[in-house]
Amino acid sequence: MFDERKPNRLIHEKSPYLLQHAYNPVDWYPWGEEAFAKAKKERKPIFLSVGYSTCHWCHVMERESFEDQEVADLLNQHFVSIKVDREERPDVDHLYMLVCQMLTKRGGWPLTVLLTPEQKPFFAGTYFPKHARYGQPGLLDVLNTIADKWANQYEEVSEISEQILEAVKTHLDTTERGYLDPTILDKGFEQFVTQFDERYGGFGDAPKFPRPHDFLFLLRYYKQTKNKRALEMVTTTLDIIRRGGIFDQLGYGFARYSVDREWLVPHFEKMLYDQALLALAYLEAYQVTKDEKYAQVAREIFTYVLRDLTSEEGGFYSAEDADSEGVEGKFYVWTPEEVKKVLGEEEGTLFCQCYDVTPGGNFEDDTSILNQLGVDLSAIARKRNLSLDELEERLAKAREQLFAYREQRVHPHKDDKILTSWNGLMIAALARGARVLDNPDYRVAAERAYRFIMNFVRREDGRLLARYRDGEAKYLAYLDDYAYLTWGLTELYEATFQPEYIEQAISLTKEMIELFQDEENGGFFFNGKDAEQLVSRPKELYDGATPSGNSVAAYNLIRLAKLTADQQLLEEADQQLKAFANTVAKAPTGYSFFLMAMQFAFGPTKEIVISGDPTHVKTKEMMKQIQQTYLPDAVVALAPKEGDGRWFPLVDGKQHKAEETAVYLCENYSCQRPITETKELMQSLAW
Numbered sequence: 001m002f003d004e005r006k007p008n009r010l011i012h013e014k015s016p017y018l019l020q021h022a023y024n025p026v027d028w029y030p031w032g033e034e035a036f037a038k039a040k041k042e043r044k045p046i047f048l049s050v051g052y053s054t055c056h057w058c059h060v061m062e063r064e065s066f067e068d069q070e071v072a073d074l075l076n077q078h079f080v081s082i083k084v085d086r087e088e089r090p091d092v093d094h095l096y097m098l099v100c101q102m103l104t105k106r107g108g109w110p111l112t113v114l115l116t117p118e119q120k121p122f123f124a125g126t127y128f129p130k131h132a133r134y135g136q137p138g139l140l141d142v143l144n145t146i147a148d149k150w151a152n153q154y155e156e157v158s159e160i161s162e163q164i165l166e167a168v169k170t171h172l173d174t175t176e177r178g179y180l181d182p183t184i185l186d187k188g189f190e191q192f193v194t195q196f197d198e199r200y201g202g203f204g205d206a207p208k209f210p211r212p213h214d215f216l217f218l219l220r221y222y223k224q225t226k227n228k229r230a231l232e233m234v235t236t237t238l239d240i241i242r243r244g245g246i247f248d249q250l251g252y253g254f255a256r257y258s259v260d261r262e263w264l265v266p267h268f269e270k271m272l273y274d275q276a277l278l279a280l281a282y283l284e285a286y287q288v289t290k291d292e293k294y295a296q297v298a299r300e301i302f303t304y305v306l307r308d309l310t311s312e313e314g315g316f317y318s319a320e321d322a323d324s325e326g327v328e329g330k331f332y333v334w335t336p337e338e339v340k341k342v343l344g345e346e347e348g349t350l351f352c353q354c355y356d357v358t359p360g361g362n363f364e365d366d367t368s369i370l371n372q373l374g375v376d377l378s379a380i381a382r383k384r385n386l387s388l389d390e391l392e393e394r395l396a397k398a399r400e401q402l403f404a405y406r407e408q409r410v411h412p413h414k415d416d417k418i419l420t421s422w423n424g425l426m427i428a429a430l431a432r433g434a435r436v437l438d439n440p441d442y443r444v445a446a447e448r449a450y451r452f453i454m455n456f457v458r459r460e461d462g463r464l465l466a467r468y469r470d471g472e473a474k475y476l477a478y479l480d481d482y483a484y485l486t487w488g489l490t491e492l493y494e495a496t497f498q499p500e501y502i503e504q505a506i507s508l509t510k511e512m513i514e515l516f517q518d519e520e521n522g523g524f525f526f527n528g529k530d531a532e533q534l535v536s537r538p539k540e541l542y543d544g545a546t547p548s549g550n551s552v553a554a555y556n557l558i559r560l561a562k563l564t565a566d567q568q569l570l571e572e573a574d575q576q577l578k579a580f581a582n583t584v585a586k587a588p589t590g591y592s593f594f595l596m597a598m599q600f601a602f603g604p605t606k607e608i609v610i611s612g613d614p615t616h617v618k619t620k621e622m623m624k625q626i627q628q629t630y631l632p633d634a635v636v637a638l639a640p641k642e643g644d645g646r647w648f649p650l651v652d653g654k655q656h657k658a659e660e661t662a663v664y665l666c667e668n669y670s671c672q673r674p675i676t677e678t679k680e681l682m683q684s685l686a687w
Contacts, residue, residue, distance in 0.1 A: 009029055010083060014472050015088050015417065017053035017085040020062070024072065025067070025069050025072035027072075027081060029083070031082055040117040044080050044117070045114050046080050046081075046082055046116070046117065047082070047114060049061075049083055049112055050083075050111040050112075051109045052087050053321070053415040054318075054321040055269070057108075057127045059326075060127070061110050061128065064129055071130060071143075074140065078150070086109065088474075088475055090480070093111065095538050098172065099113060099168055100113065100124035104124060108126045109126065111124070112127075115161075116158065120164070122161040165536065168536055169536045172539055173539060175583065178581035179578070179581060180577055180602070184598065185221060185224075185602070188217065188589055188592065188595050189227070191588060192214065193229060196233050201239070201241070202240075206259060207267075209545060210237075212277035215285070218231070219231070219234055219632070220596060220632050220633070222234075223687060241263050242297050243373050244266075245264045245371040249371065250406060251308070253270045255268050255270055256271050256545070266369070268322035268332055270319060270320045271545075272316055272317065272419075272422045272423075275309070279301040279429040280429050282301070283433055283436045284632070287436060301429075311416070313448075316422065316449055317415060318417050318422060320412050320415070321413040321415075324411060329364075330409075331406070331410070331412050333361075334368050334402075335361070336348070336368075342405045350394065351402075353380060354380060356368060356374065377392075418469065420468075421484045422484070423485070424487060425484050427488030428487045430442040430443070431491035431492040431494070434446065434495045435494065436627070443496060446488070446491075452468075456473055464508070478526055478528075478549070479526050479550070480548075482512040484549075486512070486552075487556055489501045490560070497637075506566075512553065513572060516528055518539065523539055524549060525538065541580055542590050547592075547594075548593070551593035551596075552593060554576045555593065557576055558597055561573045562607060573601065577598060605634060605635070607637070607671075608631070608636045608663065608664070609663070609666065610626065610637070610663050612662065613661070622661060622678055626685065631685065
């Protein structure tokens with residue numbers, strides 16, 4: 001049916017989100033000069049709609065309004081309509097999302113903003129139904145009101161847009177220089193304690209986002225202070241979300257967030273960045289506690305990503321939708337009858353009992369989201385005269401059968417664009433998984449993704465790009481792309497000790513400084529100086545669903561500076577921390593990844609040099625011991641052979657000879673005597 005309809009300009013785009021709207025009757029334009037020129041020539045306001053392809057409420061607004069001829073006629077007559085994929089143009093999204101948050105005290109997608117032809121905002125909101133309901137204005141009413149004001153009160157609208165833009169520019173500069181005070185780490189911890197949900201884990205009330213970087217900070221805080229409360233908040237939450245509906249109990253992987261306090265009902269879309277960051281959190285929890293269950297969750301996440309989100313060329317896809325067949329969650333939910341149809345009466349009854357599948361359901365239309373939140377498996381096993389291992393074995397078999405059955409359902413839409421930034425996060429997670437779990441398959445996957453980015457997502461002159469899809473790489477890379485990929489490369493180096501990765505990390509970092517640095521106020525802008533200049537240049541620091549590029553850049557700068565003893569990087573790291581010190585001090589829990597950078601800076605930190613033939617058994621043993629130990633406060637280098645010029649000052653004089661193996665533990669570049677026995681190394685690394 002759609003093929004018979006006339007497409008709009010979005011048909012020529014590569015973005016899955018824009019292509020979803022290519023057959024709307026709305027005369028959509030992609031963001032660009034053609035749309036702006038039309039708006040100026042015809043003196044029309046711009047209707048800007050921002051979303052992404054796996055966004056449930058974006059789909060709802062499309063069905064209700066953008067596929068509706070009445071709405072389309074109004075937009076086409078009085079406005080120039082622009083569609084933006086927030087994942088392709090996060091710079092546009094960040095700028096106008098701030099406008100929405102300032103004007104309405106809330107944000108989200110779809111993002112709806114009205115602009116002058118000069119791109120200055122004068123109205124903002126999120127989702128609007130076609131007609132007003134439950135006190136929420138309808139899109140038709142909003143558009144008619146704005147069209148009237150634009151025609152009859154243009155000067156007032158123009159003045160409002162100028163005022164909003166000035167306020168936005170003030171909010172965009174998040175740099176508040178200050179001195180670095182270690183007590184900010186304690187303040188951050190104390191605030192997390194007050195926000196912690198004692199009953200259900202996580203922080204705050206519904207809706208709940210996992211925010212894995214909060215856990216990474218708290219685990220480091222636990223190591224530094226031995227305060228068990230920090231560890232308890234992490235393990236409690238990680239345990240609960242694994243049992244909750246936010247985790248796909250059959251196919252693995254985490255949904256983006258839970259709509260309720262209990263982690264039962266997810267917003268079913270799965271994002272690549274969540275998988276990467278949560279894998280890191282579970283890996284670090286495993287390193288700290290030595291509890292195998294956390295390692296298993298990391299493996300499950302990687303299973304999902306490598307099975308469902310990996311391209312043939314090695315890059316990682318962005319996301320899977322919440323909806324299938326136009327219904328949110330339909331792919332994931334079950335009824336007792338359907339479970340028993342697959343498993344039979346006896347095993348089906350057992351599975352339903354263990355995964356909260358009931359006749360009344362726990363979700364819409366009497367369906368159930370699989371979860372084990374209120375389930376006591378030990379009690380069920382005892383009642384059935386089974387050992388816990390026997391019960392787990394039967395459930396594992398049942399899960400395999402149900403997964404195979406579910407695979408025959410209509411799958412949610414997959415956003416198959418490859419983003420440099422999110423791939424950087426996944427490279428970091430897989431590289432860490434490779435060394436912590438001693439799994440070379442993860443290393444291979446991380447290296448393949450890195451090669452893909454280097455080969456296909458760069459301009460001819462080497463300038464990094466942000467997005468690849470369907471043979472096209474496009475959009476100059478943003479700060480997040482540089483910062484996340486650099487993080488991935490440092491993790492790859494510590495997983496492989498291949499000098500190429502650290503050399504590339506240093507190269508990207510220097511390019512990042514050149515392209516993004518705010519030389520006047522400090523910190524880094526979100527878009528490069530060679531990129532399209534919007535009405536204001538955003539600078540992000542808040543660590544939301546993903547850590548900000550500025551936070552990750554700070555962490556990378558400190559890590560690389562300590563590894564290389566490069567004085568320029570040391571100075572850049574110091575300036576980066578000072579640039580935001582007062583901003584972070586006001587609300588530290590909003591900047592947990594930046595706090596990690598501060599932890600690294602405050603120390604004490606270690607520099608570890610491994611000297612020995614990496615193919616030798618003893619060297620491998622000692623490397624493995626270091627790689628699997630929780631050492632967030634250390635940088636690790638492998639000294640090359642004598643005569644190899646590719647080495648850092650850290651390894652000077654420590655190049656190995658013959659088959660000797662030694663490990664140098666250093667602090668502030670002052671080293672202890674070399675350790676030559678694995679047992680002694682284990683004792684020295686203990687904390």
